[in-house]
Amino acid sequence: MKFLTALLFCLTASCVFAQEQVSFFFDxxxxxxxxxELSKLNQWLSSNxxxxxxxxxxxxxxEGTxxxxxxxxxxxxxxxxxxxxxxxxxxxxFKTRSFGKLHTLSPIKAENRKVTLFYILPKDFVNEEKIIEEKKEGIAEKKKPSIKFPDTYAYENPNGTVVTIKIDTVFMKKVSTANxxxxxxxxxxNFFTDTFAIMPQxxxxMYELLTVMKNVPDLKIQIQGHICCVQKDFRDLSTQRAKAIYKFLEFNGIEKSRMTFVGFASTKPLYPLPEKNEAEREANRRVEIEIIAN
Incomplete structure (x- = not known):
């Protein structure tokens, strides 16, 4: 089981280096x-x-999330x-990778519901390592260009005054390179107590997240809200707080297709409830982003 689990995430070079391939399709x-299709797979096994x-x-x-x-x-x-x-x-x-919604290759949906095996023939076993190494060199993934993020952001207040604030380039770099x-x-x-209103500080x-979303057009995220202290989120604050950030990004030009939001209430605490001190409460009371595509 551990071996299989280890295989699930990582096909970078090995599979595409294979000289042959065969696919089996799912409903x-x-x-x-x-x-x-199972008969096709068994026939392929018998012949290979x-x-x-x-x-x-x-x-x-x-289709689907x-x-x-x-x-x-x-x-x-x-x-x-x-x-x-x-x-x-x-x-x-050998390594494998799953490709879900983010990796549709064909406009024909049925052609994407598949598993593809990559393999080499017995005549090539003697050159197996050489074949794989050569292919690896030939199709090495291009590194993403380094992005130079600004360290300030200027925006206009409702009264027309332009305000310039300092933003954290370290955080933006971390988001842009996250897996x-x-x-x-x-x-x-931070939010005002028992509300989803974001505090001025x-x-x-908010503008750091907005800046990185604008500068990394392939970035897709899920905004996740969490609360502390109570078992039940009767006012759904965790969702409303995540939504507040989502709406801020949307208002400032980020496409809806690049982001979703969800509230987990107190179901995913970093520290067990009830928390022992304010530090634990603060840790549980958080907003996170999960990288969906980058």
Whole structure:
């Protein structure tokens, strides 16, 4: 199980270095192959007993949420892996990756609901390492250009006065380089007691997030609200606070398709409830962003 878990996230080079590939297609929202595709997989196994698997991709179409599709793609990988293991050679360090909503490759949805196996033929085993290394050098991912973020932000008050504030370039750099799935706390994001009104001293945090969203057009986030102290969020403050940030970004030109918001109330505390002190309460009472695409 640990081995399989380790395989789920990381196909960078190995799978695409394979000289051959074969795909098996799934029905919408299913992670078990229908009989015709399962028969196709078994026939392929019977005819290719001597090949070596060097990588696996799992794909989904664009329907459903990003998180749902990512999970579904992983389940499809698990299903195919469990079907082929013990029946064909598998490179010990081969890696896999799931591609959900963010990685649709074809405008035809059915063509994206698949798992693709990458493999090499017996005649190429002797050159396996050389093939993989050469391919790795040939398709190495381009590094993202370094972004120079401004350290100030100027905005206009309702009365027409232009205000310039200091913003944190370190935070913006951290967000711009964060990995998909990584969560970052919006430090010093404070609200008036029992409301979703943002305190003036938190304004710089808002503009830092806005600035990085404007400068990294591929960045997609989920804004996540959390509260402290109580088991029930009767006023849904965690959601309303996350929504307040979402609406700020929307108002300032960030497309809705690049962000979502959710409130977790006190269901995901960093410290167990009831908290022992104010430091623990402050830690639980937070807003985070999760990187959905970057």
């Amino acid at each position: 919408s929202n299913k992670f078990v192959l229908k009989n015709t 007993k001597e090949v070596k698997i060097v990588g696996v991709y799992g794909f989904c179409d664009e 990003i998180g749902y599709n990512d999970t579904l793609a992983k389940k499809r990988i698990d299903y195919v892996f469990n079907t082929i293991k013990g029946k064909v050679k598998i490179r010990e360090d 998909v799935g990584e969560k970052l706390k919006l430090e010093n994001m 938190s304004r710089s945090v």
